[in-house]
Amino acid sequence: MDQVRIGIVGLGNMGTGHARHLIQNKVSGAVLTAVCDQSPDRLEWARQELGNQLAVFTNVEDMYASGAIDGVIICTPHYAHPSEAIAAFGHGLHVLTEKPAGVYTKQVRDMNQAAKESGKVFGIMYNQRTQPLYRKVKDLIAEGEIGEIRRTNWIITLWYRAQSYYNSGGWRATWAGEGGGVLINQSPHQLDLWQWVVGMMPIRMRAFCSFGKYRTIEVENEVTAYVEYPSGATGVFITSACETPGTNRLEIIGDRGKIVVEDDRLTLYRSRQSETEFNAAFTGMFGQPEYWKIDIPVGEPRGEHYLITQDWINGILQGTPLLSPGEEGIHGLSLSNAMLMSTWTDDWVDFPLDEDRFYELLQEQIRNSKTARTEEPAGTGPM
Missing domain, CATH: 3.30.360.10 (Dihydrodipicolinate Reductase; domain 2)
Incomplete structure (x- = not known):
């Protein structure tokens, strides 16, 4: 693999920002191939702004099972982060989740265990670690x-x-x-x-x-x-x-x-x-x-979000240790x-x-x- 196909779950403020970073080629070795959101307006925005070739989904499981992505960036409300990450690991996908890791540590511990068992690269968007x-x-x-x-x-x-x-x-x-x-x-x-x-x-x-x-x-x-x-x-x-x-x-x-x-x-x-x-x-x-x-x-000062995305992509393609491993979100x-x-x-x-x-x-x-x-x-x- 010389390029990671990325899907984004959630096109709110953060998901939109990550999508723009990817289509502007700020992340080497990554390409945005799919997005998922329940809002028809956000999906129409994606078609207009991100390109008609992009696969769009209203159901996250459909995107995970589509074969269109190798990894996913999760940008949904806080409670959903662990469940959507666990589902992604179950489909053999690499995961980068927005902060926080979840709302309570009990669900995050389950997510960390799923990540360990999957063997996939798991990161969390603690971009301030790049400062x-x-x-x-x-x-x-x-x-x-x-x-x-x-x-x-x-x-x-x-x-x-x-x-x-x-x-x-x-x-x-x-x-x-x-x-x-x-x-x-x-x-x-x-x-x-x-x-x-x-x-x-x-x-x-x-x-x-x-x-x-x-x-x-x-x-x-x-x-x-x-x-x-x-x-x-x-x-x-x-x-x-x-x-x-x-x-x-x-x-x-x-x-x-x-x-x-x-x-x-x-x-x-x-x-x-x-x-x-x-x-x-x-x-x-x-x-x-x-x-x-x-x-x-x-x-x-740095701290841009795409630096953590790049670090995650490097981990997938080159096997380098992550600056912000997803498992550390529990701390x-x-x-x-x-x-x-x-x-x-x-x-x-x-x-x-x-x-x-x-x-x-x-x-x-x-x-x-x-x-x-x-x-x-x-x-x-x-x-």
């Missing part, structure tokens, strides 16, 4: 530049959404329609990067979510979470969709310095001596290790599930997450949701 900024942060930590991590702190409140945004669709910001709010819709990239750059998951969490704060919605739109890591390090994650002006600041403090990311800039504060060594030797009343403030060059989702579960139970949540308990709690929210959708909304309409 030179965060790749450099990960490298600095892995190389020991700040020593053992002691604290992490991320404030990400750039997701301001007015009431009119939520009013634009009855499924928005509902438990039955989206399965969550700022954690599932706006912050998945940061939740993924948080655990990816530090290289570890916490052992327990206590979180406080506000539901419909300053807005008429069902789901969480302001969150503060505290975590503890196996090493004894701690962390805080704060996010909001009702705060303006917003902030995006990441701090990672280690035994030998700290990293600060803000305004697309990376600053390293490098201590001459580790805090542990200094503390053992220092005999004065006040003092601290000498340190240097270093602005780390990281190159121009960030575990964090968001734990934040909700801690709030609903008003208690600590341990990792690994009690997936059955979270599923039960989520179903309670779905049953009380104002939308008419079932607990597993289907369909391929716009996101």
Whole structure:
């Protein structure tokens, strides 16, 4: 195989963007051959804009079984990602799914198992992993530049959404329609990067979510979470969709310095001596290790979605390891599930997450949701 034939499920905002990248030849070794959507208008748009030679489908199983594609990009509503990926693996297709991996980890674990059994290449659209900024942060930590991590702190409140945004669709910001709010819709990239750059998951969490704060919605739109890591390090994650002006600041403090990311800039504060060594030797009343403030060059921002698609295609054609393996989507989702579960139970949540308990709690929210959708909304309409 020297070219991968791609089908796209869902021609909403994200699916449309991926389709344009493919027909503009931004992804080497890939060709768009089919699309699937339940909307006649979106399919007509595809015929007009993407070419009459494109195969169009209203049923995803028909597209999977058509023989017209080798791999699929899934761009449907959150709940459908795992079931549509599992079906694709069953048809022998490679899969690239949009974030999030799903709404609850129990369904995502089934998806990961299906991917493993299929032997196909499975990726997830965590395009922020392509940013030179965060790749450099990960490298600095892995190389020991700040020593053992002691604290992490991320404030990400750039997701301001007015009431009119939520009013634009009855499924928005509902438990039955989206399965969550700022954690599932706006912050998945940061939740993924948080655990990816530090290289570890916490052992327990206590979180406080506000539901419909300053807005008429069902789901969480302001969150503060505290975590503890196996090493004894701690962390805080704060996010909001009702705060303006917003902030995006990441701090990672280690035994030998700290990293600060803000305004697309990376600053390293490098201590001459580790805090542990200094503390053992220092005999004065006040003092601290000498340190240097270093602005780390990281190159121009990237993060375009097609870079992850290219990485996935390279994995299919060349067997190269993926930057964003689909199986890793469960990590960030575990964090968001734990934040909700801690709030609903008003208690600590341990990792690994009690997936059955979270599923039960989520179903309670779905049953009380104002939308008419079932607990597993289907369909391929716009996101």
